[in-house]
Amino acid sequence: MIRFLLIFIVAINALALPAKASEWRTLPIVHEGRVKPIDSFARVTLKTFSGSETLKTLNASEWLKTAIFTPANAMDIAVFKTQSPDVLNLPIRKSKLYSYQEIANGIQEKRETIQQLLNKDESSWTGKQHELIRLYQNFILHTQLLRSLTAILPLPFDIPEKIKRNDNVETYLDLKKIEKRLTKETKSIISLKGANPDKYNNEELQIADLSFQLRIIEEGGTKNTLLKIIPDGSDLENVAWHTPWEILLDGHSSPQKADYLKLWEEMARAYINNDTSAFDDIAKNAQNQWVKNYKLKTEVFFNSIPLKTIALSLYLISVLLSFLAISKPQWLPHNVINMTFITALALHVALIVFRVFILERPPVGTLYESVLFVSLVCALITGVSALKHEKERRITTISIGSLSAFILLYVSGGLAGNDTMSPLVAVLNTNFWLTTHVLCITAGYGFCLIAGVLAHVNLWQEQKTDTPVAPLITMSVLALLFTAVGTALGGIWADQSWGRFWGWDPKENGALLIVLWLIWLLHGRISGHLRKTGFMIGLAFINIIVVLAWFGVNLLNIGLHSYGFIDGIAMSITAFILIETSIIGYLVYRLKKVRHEN
């Protein structure tokens, strides 16, 4: 065991090393309502465009540096992913990734169609039209990103030698300082030679062009609200944040903010000059401007370790090894399976603990988080049960836990969206009720799912041995305890926030359905209406009831639980119900056949 723990610690340290690479990744930014490290911003933004947190040749942070410090270079990086390149007349490509430049050309061609679509009701759009608008919105977002630091970047055009020498003009800011003089000179050129540029000499042309370029850069910066990297004070969580353009154009500046912006300007210069060491030093200096924020560093550390992927893989290995051990007991020492499962469980716990620390809330604020948590509950329940069992049953129990956790973690991927750490709507912004009601009801889901899977296993094994029903009843009682208390707590929360304990809202009805199903099964068993097989079949169906209550009711898009509304999973739920019903049907058929033969 100790040997295993040592290996685990060394592995974690090895994985953590990349987090030490650069201070730049821990610089704070406000994005979608949350103060986060720039590393998280880069990952979420890149995922919005490409569907992934990394590109083949660049990680998110490096890509972001290119986009904001050298916009011209970023225009050629293929980051826009689309399954329907035809909507913008793009060439078909295996990677399905396209550059900003390619998208811009496509948008230019389709500008009229896009405008017409935007004037129409969204519900009338076809799938392709949705994709066209999604690409257009991403294009706008990318444009904002490319223009976010143009105020402090070297100007992307030639400066007349005279001005360059006398006024030391390198950036927009420098140019802004001589704006009045430039305007005056341009006016005098026009009054002297007229408005036709063909009559200007080279220097006059450059001066006139400078005034024009100044306005173009400024227009690009106006309303650029994406890169909010400058806070109003050191209390990062509770102050207003601004983009560099907001600082320059809207008069939000102060000496401290000007100094901080200067550091970003120096960072940009170091990056453009490929001076990595200077870049890191300036980033560290910029980081030191703020009170040590361990949460940001922890988040970068958390980002750099794919805890979920590793846990998911280990659960899968655990399932496969368990099945192998069940069918060929002599092939594998059971300790290997135990250790694989425990490692997966430890990483899974770490995943949840990190999220709790970073978000400062219980790990069940969104549908995605609830799936992560329920999968952990499933693994923990079986982990605790396994401790009490003999070798053979221990492996069966571990396989049930691993399989449940694996399936749920896998499913969570489809619910993740671009940002899995977004802030909660006002009504959910209460740690007390999240901790009491949501943790309780989701733990109840976990107990239900394990009871359901156990019922499947019992139906499978029933033909061989007379499987005991008591563990199923115990699991059902515990599931009832958590779901009933969780539902009642939900009612009390509803009474506190909406003024009524019960409103027959779809989400409430879903939770009640689970409770009623469990009560019916338990009372049916006690009263003798349900025999052992009937009880097991009924309990096997609890998985379908839980899925309907957990996800299905959200598809109705009605009621007060509007924060949970989703679309696009109806097919998956239907498929699950059909598959699950078929499996239970097959198990019952098999059982009857064997009994008949006996």
Added chain:
Amino acid sequence: MRKNHLIQRASNFLAKPDILFFCLPWLMVLLIVGTIAQKYMGIYEAQKIFFSSWIFFWGVIPLPGGALTLGIIFVSLAIKFIFHSPWSFKKAGIILTHLGILTLLLGGLITAKYAEETFMVIPEGEYLDSTSVYRERTLTLMKNDQEIEVINFANLKKGTLFENALPFSINADFICENCTMSMQNEERSKNAHGLAKKVELVSAPLEQESEGNLGGVMIVAEKTNLDGRHLLMESVADSVTFINAKDKYTITIGRLQRPLPFSIELIDFRKINYPGTNKAKSFESDIIIHDGDVNWPITIRMNEPARYKGYTFFQSSFVERPNQEITVLNVVHNIGQVFPYISSLIIFIGLLLHSFIRLQNKRRKNA
């Protein structure tokens, strides 16, 4: 003797687990159908048919509604609890859980019977001493700002209105529960006033949720200072005023008002956003409850209501105008409010005890 025997038999029958065993699946069917129906019929209608009714009809077939099904479960459970409970420690968890469920159902009955949910819309710096009922509209007649007569919108019929209260004549010419407007024709326009000069009321299909309807009445006034057609429509043209012999008569259309035994003043409303977004982190209303000599300042937030004299005030919504913020408070008066709290606690203790006893028994058996 025979009577006692019959009571005994009835009690045995009602306490049978069969009743629960067959009622629960029906309740689940109602739950599923009623939940899905909310999407298509509207939340209020679906709840009324499937959950609050004793009987509802599927075509011509009468079927037991949620209230009847829950009523049967309640009676069965109550008889089982009182006369047939195995009063032993081994069953203490189950007995407590059953008691909790009985308390919960009883609380549900009291709430369904006596609770009322209304709302208040208060602009910053203003007072209000009444609440508005969500689904009931009224036509109110006021003489010199004093309320004279109120007609519930549901009882409104074409013909003379406020017959005994007016020295002139007002006739309802057209009534719509949910109205929209069309252009007024030239002929009628000549004899119309205010908005009625330009538009005519037209019936629109009822909204799924009653709150979304905009009720309206086209009235015709005779022997007044403004004879002719007048339009009254919620949120569009709320009132019409006539002057008769120095008296001011005002007819208003709006929600039914419930007076409060105190008044509420909104001092400040705040919407606090997450940094850099328009996404609300919290809504807060600073109010003062004025009740005689009592002036009680309190802040209402999401998940933190204010309670006073049996009324509970919840932050429900808000309206932001350029120079003014308006809070919308949900007001609940429910004498059964405490039941869910007590019953939840009993159910929790009961189920916990039952799980504990069950695990202990299992351990003992294994030993």
